[in-house]
Amino acid sequence: MVVSGAASTAPLPGIGGGPVEELRLLLRQGFLARAGWDSDIGVLVPDRDDALLGLRECAVVDCQAATRAGWAELCSVCWKRHKATGLTLEQFAAIPSGKASHGERPCRVTGCPRPSRVRERLCGTHAWQRKQHPGLALEVWLARPEVVPLSSYGDCRVPACIRRADDQVGLCKPHVKQWRKHQRGDPDTDLDTWCRHSMPVALGHVVVLKGLPEQVQAELLVGLQRRTDAGLRTLPTTIRYLVKLAHAHQVGSVFDLAGVRSSDIRHDAGVLLRSLLSELRCATSDPERERAKDIWQLVVFGLPGTLDFTGISQEWLRAAIKQWAAEDLPLHRGRQAAATSRDTINAATRLSESLQLSRDDHGVDAAVLGRADIVTFTNRLAYHRRTGTISEKTQLNTLRRVRRLLEDLRALGMTGHGNPPPVCLGSSPCAAVTSHGKTTVSSAAGICRPRCWP
Ligand SMILES: [Zn+2]
Ligand SMILES: [Zn+2]
Ligand SMILES: [Zn+2]
Structure with missing residues (x-):
């Protein structure tokens, strides 16, 4: 298992120089494309059907959840519902699940940049306006002249979050919920301090590295690249767990996580961490x-x-x-x-x-x-x-x-x-x-x- 040297010596955007320079040169553009690395946002979005990096999507038409196992066609919730219905898989998959989407989709009012928050896919303000006309069909209401796009609240102010803000505080909906819950326990907390230490919110099969130090991002990418080269499967859910752990311990390097006690880390994440550390040691050192x-x-x-x-x-x-x-x-x-x-x-x-x-x-x-x-x-x-x-x-x-x-x-x-x-x-x-x-x-x-x- 050998990393083929620097396939590209051009600087990779999103990964800085200095101590991460060596790691940066080890990354190949081919792997970054396969892993769906977006350096501008700091996310990994591998293809859902990728055998080593992906998480297959539930077969039900509007369900974005991952299948309950690599061989399964349905997520855990849909699988339980399917068992109760007695329909064939094809018939069942064609029926919308009605599950609220965990992924972020924009408001369906043309040009409205705010994230949707209800099943009709409207942002909070448009959902309130829509409620005033319950008798109108959605399409008819959307065509009314007073339904116009609203101004954006910008990005969520949590540095590790890639969602858009959902209200005037400047937080996305999941972070608003987390912030209110935190406030109830500790009313004196400063919002900016809380934001700095908040973790990214799970978003489909996307892995958010944004908010982690550049060194940690580069180490995770190099470790993943070597594991993929070796034909080893890495679940996005397990990487996400390690990302959360890195946020929680505020590490400057993946090697700092080696000190976390095995009882404080999920078993599969511990196995992945040990594997990543071995790969990084091989990648960044030689016998001499x-x-x-x-x-x-x-x-x-x-x-x-x-x-x-x-x-x-x-x-x-x-x-x-x-x-x-x-x-x-x-x-x-x-x-x-x-x-x-x-x-x-x-x-x-x-x-x-x-x-x-x-x-x-x-x-x-x-x-x-x-x-x-x-x-x-x-x-x-x-x-x-x-x-x-x-x-x-x-x-x-x-x-x-x-x-x-x-x-x-x-x-x-x-x-x-x-x-x-x-x-x-x-x-x-x-x-x-x-x-x-x-x-x-x-x-x-x-x-x-x-x-x-x-
Ligand atoms: Zn499903
Ligand atoms: Zn809207
Ligand atoms: Zn957020």
């Missing part, structure tokens, strides 16, 4: 760049999980273990491929802590380290095992890992500037451990035989 970081996202290396080097405080040791891990990772396969590297990093972290605590210089200068430091390390491990902080097995594994690490560093030729000096361990570490009655541990680890720093 990942090696320079202190936490490696192993998805970049084709493996699950992470490797965390932040517990190693000495620069030289961290650089050496990173180089070692980069050499070791390709030698393993499967879900546990990183287990050896992870165990070795844990062992190196214990060595790092020992150097940090036992030396006045905290072990930052590799050139002055000696055999005594390894003796201290093995003594610390023996102490921790004796006090129950670590098990005997952990002590043994740590010694083995450190031993192998030091041998490998020497074999790999990592003994240049900044790497540990060639200092023999001798047999004293063994004595240090055996003095606590566990000869087998240090012997099994091979520490009792003379060992050298690389």
Whole structure:
């Protein structure tokens, strides 16, 4: 699954430069067209029949709801009604459902820009005027000379909303309802503050990214593009959930959502979020760049999980273990491929802590380290095992890992500037451990035989 580089290097409107520049260059015009990306408004409107991005529309003539499943022909409400009628699907689909449309349609008075709010598709004012002539047929009333278009209230003042305002306050109808409900609970709230933190209203199968930071918009688009390239289906309803989550947590990047607890996120959205994060890591990094970081996202290396080097405080040791891990990772396969590297990093972290605590210089200068430091390390491990902080097995594994690490560093030729000096361990570490009655541990680890720093 490879994103074919920048198919178009021309700036994509709606996605700014700076930190999102790299993401922007990854987006292909072909995908944006397929996803129905409108950069002016900030919405995704994929084709309803798109196998990977769309949501099929209910077969009933005036129903805009999505079908209750990919294979179904009707939405949940129409399906229940259909079961009760006993009609064939074709007969049933031809009968208008009479459901109020959730999508936004303009008033049917010619030229009136206000959104309709009743089943006759009239705006609020025209609906009131229409009520004054209940005896007239709608078409006759529409033809009367006093029925003229009204001025627009403009766009809804909620930054994340793409609907038109429905009243003088400047809010669309759903946001008017939400605002009044909020006001009842907290009468002192400022309307502008409330608007800033309000979320977009669901609108058919449209996904509204408007109101999110440009970085988040670009990340979502790149993640979606890669998922679609890989043949993975992404439901608009699940993306909408993530969009709401991004609004609620006011994140500056999709990666900020990784900190949301799994119990606070819907299951399918959690799965999509993890997938998007993996795709973004692959899209924005490569093994060379990942090696320079202190936490490696192993998805970049084709493996699950992470490797965390932040517990190693000495620069030289961290650089050496990173180089070692980069050499070791390709030698393993499967879900546990990183287990050896992870165990070795844990062992190196214990060595790092020992150097940090036992030396006045905290072990930052590799050139002055000696055999005594390894003796201290093995003594610390023996102490921790004796006090129950670590098990005997952990002590043994740590010694083995450190031993192998030091041998490998020497074999790999990592003994240049900044790497540990060639200092023999001798047999004293063994004595240090055996003095606590566990000869087998240090012997099994091979520490009792003379060992050298690389
Ligand atoms: Zn329906
Ligand atoms: Zn109107
Ligand atoms: Zn609105």
